């Protein structure tokens with residue numbers, strides 16, 4: 001099989017699972033993120049709806065992602081992230097960082113940080129900020145794999 | 146950070162216990178061409194003659210992923226251990242990629258628990274990834290006996306799929322001139338099984354007629370007559386498709402298939418090794434090559450000279 005461009009160019013791209021746990025009608029936002037991540041050289045796994053924390057964890061494991069990025073606009077963030085982080089711990093998953101985003105009140109942000117969900121950017125955050133954050137978390141995650 | 150030895154041992158033991166994270170990790174090592182990978186392969190490799198690799202190919206959007214969401218669970222119900230690899234193209238500008246084949250499979254994967262991995266082509270042409278054979282070897286060694294491959298959607302004659310599969314299903318769908326594209330691209334010679342998907346669409350009869358006409362122009366020894374009609378939304382026709390795949394498998398010479406996949410991979414690895422070595426030599430000799438450039442010597446004679454030097458050294 002032919003390989004095209006120099007291998008170095010494609011070396012070890014960051015793998016991100018872009019997860020959407022609820023139908024909250026913001027597909028467009030998700031696609032904008034997906035495109036931005038791809039253009040930043042990442043491999044973006046987009047599975048459509050991942051209704052349960054179990055389905056998020058199972059998918060993240062098969063795909064061996066570095067980062068799970070979850071965007072939530074429907075206010076259910078605390079419950080979803082709590083379940084997800086508990087499950088990741090229970091299944092002893094190592095080397096996968098969780099990054100959040102959406103409409104998240106400031107008081108919740110601190111709580112989320114505490115359980116390991118970082119970022120938690122609101123709408124209007126420059127894409128470059130989100131991308132830099134994901135790169136940083138991916139690097140940390142990889143050192144724990 | 147674990148040390149190298151314990152990292153290898155973790156992955157190897159995990160694969161022996163069929164742990165999904167270990168299998169997934171090994172595939173990543175292959176994709177990233179980590180130096181750990183050969184050490185993992187050497188410890189897990191087993192010649193699993195039961196493994197069949199089924200390629201589902203066809204134009205973008207013809208319904209490959211949707212069909213796989215039915216085929217996978219049905220093969221599983223027939224007693225197989227099934228894994229899926231679906232490839233999407235990488236961006237030639239950034240190297241990144243949008244891996245979206247799960248969208249049509251996710252529900253089915255969650256119900257069945259089938260292992261599924263999305264891969265980027267990472268710059269490979271031909272609709273696959275350079276590391277696809279390594280991924281197949283990992284899965285096969287881990288005990289999966291049916292591996293379904295979805296290459297990048299293409300109307301082109303991506304014949305690379307022939308090197309790694311034992312059964313090729315070519316999917317057509319009405320409305321986009323697929324049938325003519327397939328004919329032009331030489332997909333007809335590739336196929337073991339033809340599928341006309343989206344039978345719920347109004348143009349399907351015309352599409353099938355057109356396609357049959359083109360089929361009649363293929364040399365008879367290479368012709369596949371049967372076209373299976375499916376609807377990959379309702380699942381109609383997918384039982385028949387699975388039966389047809391199983392029928393085709395019965396006629397596959399597994400020893401020859403194994404030999405083909407093995408040979409292709411050994412050559413790829415060897416080429417890779419030579420390429421790396423050559424690059425090192427070229428770097429070491431870069432001053433010498435630069436001097437030749439001013440000597441008036443043509444590039445072919447200069448390359449001859451370089452090879453002579455290398456041969457004399459080893």
Ligand SMILES: Nc1nc2c(ncn2[C@@H]2O[C@H](COP(=O)(O)OP(=O)(O)OP(=O)(O)O)[C@@H](O)[C@H]2O)c(=O)[nH]1
Pocket residue numbers: 203204205206207208209210211212246249297298299342343344345346375376377378379
């Ligand atoms: N009407 C109809 N639509 C279908 C059928 N099969 C698939 N589709 C739709 O066709 C679109 C593409 O389906 P996919 O399964 O993603 O096709 P694909 O060949 O995997 O596409 P790529 O991976 O992008 O090349 C989706 O919107 C499907 O819902 C079918 O039998 N009938």
Ligand SMILES: [Mg+2]
Pocket residue numbers: 209210211245246295
């Ligand atoms: Mg697809």
